[in-house]
Amino acid sequence: MKREVYISGNAGCTGPYSHAVDSGDYVYLSGQTPINPAAGEITAEGITEQTKQSFKNLFSILHEMGMNEGNVQKVNVYLTDMNNFDAMNAVYEQQFTAPYPARTTVGVTALCGGALIEIDLIAKK
Numbered sequence: 001m002k003r004e005v006y007i008s009g010n011a012g013c014t015g016p017y018s019h020a021v022d023s024g025d026y027v028y029l030s031g032q033t034p035i036n037p038a039a040g041e042i043t044a045e046g047i048t049e050q051t052k053q054s055f056k057n058l059f060s061i062l063h064e065m066g067m068n069e070g071n072v073q074k075v076n077v078y079l080t081d082m083n084n085f086d087a088m089n090a091v092y093e094q095q096f097t098a099p100y101p102a103r104t105t106v107g108v109t110a111l112c113g114g115a116l117i118e119i120d121l122i123a124k125k
Contacts, residue, residue: 031076034050074104
């Protein structure tokens with residue numbers, strides 16, 4: 001099966017991966033850290049701003065593919081400090097409307113570039 005991929009000019013990329021893979025009914029978006037695409041690095045400080053930038057990157061990919069937040073079915077959140085859960089959750093809640101997508105939140109030791117958060121998601125066309 002041929003892999004249909006998408007690369008966005010409005011999201012950061014730190015390695016050999018596609019921003020999204022289209023499998024037909026579902027689109028799988030790679031994890032986005034809070035890289036500011038214009039600067040090519042993380043410029044947001046603190047978990048609140050980093051969460052906002054990560055979602056901005058993800059949603060710019062979705063929008064360029066003709067989808068929006070309502071298409072999101074599943075979200076995975078990776079935090080380097082679970083003490084940041086409540087602050088992340090406050091931003092997360094503003095990104096979607098009820099009923100919310102399914103979600104997993106995992107504590108990790110470290111993320112690329114010193115990010116405090118990385119988020120990936122699955123969207124249905």
